[in-house]
Amino acid sequence: MLTRKQNELLRYIHDHLSQSGVSPSFEEMKDALELKSKSGVHRLISALEERGFIRRLPNRARALEVVKMPDAGKAAPAKPPVTLPIAANDIVELPLHGRIAAGTPIEALQGTESLAVPAALLGPGEHYALEVAGDSMVEEGILDGDYALIRKTDTARDGEIVVALINNEEATLKTFRREGQMIRLDPANRRYDPQRYRPEQVQIQGRLSGLLRRY
Known part of the structure; x- marks a missing residue:
């Protein structure tokens, strides 16, 4: 009982x-x-x-x-235990690719470090983590030193925050927009101007899936 x-x-x-x-x-x-x-x-x-x-x-x-739930009533026949889904708050080790910095493609950031992340923060797909450098996305609540959790993908929709590789040499975290025939990457800081590129200059390397902050 x-x-x-x-x-x-x-x-x-x-x-x-x-x-x-x-x-x-x-x-x-x-x-x-x-x-x-x-x-x-x-x-x-x-x-x-x-x-x-x-x-x-x-x-x-x-x-x-x-593992099981109590029987609904004493007169009811014994029921087998009810097995429920395992909680999705495992700890996942994501590869930590370093800090997003000008002139550094994501491939060059790959190393042996990893970051422990609750699985509940992640959706489906393959992910990696990046340490945020600078204040260009502060108005989205993304601060210097935060860890951006990135889902690997090479496509993006308007309004999504992405990791974009510019001219195959500079990685940046910005909001993705299409503007006519151009790609516009918007910062979230009024002190910085949007960046505009031809589509062939921009390679999407992932979309923001979550954020981790250490205190």
């Missing part, structure tokens, strides 16, 4: 995983159950784990898996 709060928490985790594939944070669980502190969440999690209803996934930050 589960207590009312244990049952509420189990069903909340179940629904959250079913809808998003990501286990809720302790803060979200605390608020959902109207608890006063996260220590209450820890006690409920431990109780559910001891009773075999949930399992903590090793080497994954706050990742939980629901």
Whole structure:
């Protein structure tokens, strides 16, 4: 038998995983159950784990898996455990290609460093990370020293933030626009002017998928 709060928490985790594939944070669980502190969440999690209803996934930050759900009623026949999707908050090691800097193509930035990134920040496809240099995208909330998480692609749509290689020698992070027969790369800082190039001068090397900031 589960207590009312244990049952509420189990069903909340179940629904959250079913809808998003990501286990809720302790803060979200605390608020959902109207608890006063996260220590209450820890006690409920431990109780559910001891009773075999949930399992903590090793080497994954706050990742939980629901192993089974309680039967709806005592008279109902025993049901097999319900297996739900594994939480999508694994840690992924992305290749870190250095800082975006003038005169440096992405290929030249490739090295042996990597960056640990929560998988929940990434969508489908192959990704890499770049350290942002400068303030040209500050009005998009992209600051010097941030890590841009880039999905590899060679195409872009208007309004997407992309990594563009200019004349096969300069990599830059800008908003992609088509302007007549030209390609316009817009900074997000009023102190800088847009850059215009012929299509053959611009090679798209990825689209911004997420941002990671260390404090």
